[in-house]
Amino acid sequence: MKETLATASLSAEAYIILRERILRGELPIGQVVSRRKIAVELGMSMLPVSEALQRLELEGLLESRPRAGTRVKIPTEDEVRGHYVVREALEVQAAKLFAEVASASERAELQKLAARVDALSTKTGKDRFLYLSLHEKLHRRIAEGGHCQPLCDAIEKNQVLASTWLCVPRPKTTDEPPRRHQDLAAILCNESSKTAAEAMRKHVQNALKNTLARLESYFQIRETGKSVFARSVKH
Structure with a gap:
């Protein structure tokens, strides 16, 4: 019994560590994950590490193939488009509710947060992770301002997978509004629910368009259908 509890505790620890590395981009899309190396690094046996990887695979963050190995999941284009179909449905409803019922303090906080997100949108390195964290927080605040907890939970769950995609550098463009989050926040805070939606x-x-541009080279890699996962994916 004690051994089972100890394994469960170690499995949870490995899960938290690996999940954070994936979401921070330290384990990027396509990166091969070695159970043996992780076990040695974390000072654990293979069993809790394997359980942690299985959990991450169930969440869609990892993928495995027989005799090929395990890697941070490379999504298909259809999977990305499907993800954004769900995201649009959830976030449009959140925006509508926010415009209808958010308090004055929630509106003020959203506009300040939007300014910080836009200021960090072109940064790289550690600032990039801060941007991703604040971007996720911005959308969470919109949901929370609608005062519907099930909707908040659904949006938070939906955002996790997209976080790994946003870690991928995006081709530079000149047509992206530099104040896009501030402009969005201003509409949600001052316009009708219909306009906000x-x-x-x-x-x-627009986020879907940007994500598809980010992942274009990865879609091509996935379509090659290699039987063995490469040790690293160059982009």
């Missing part, structure tokens, strides 16, 4: 719809559709 439409603004969020356009925001999510």
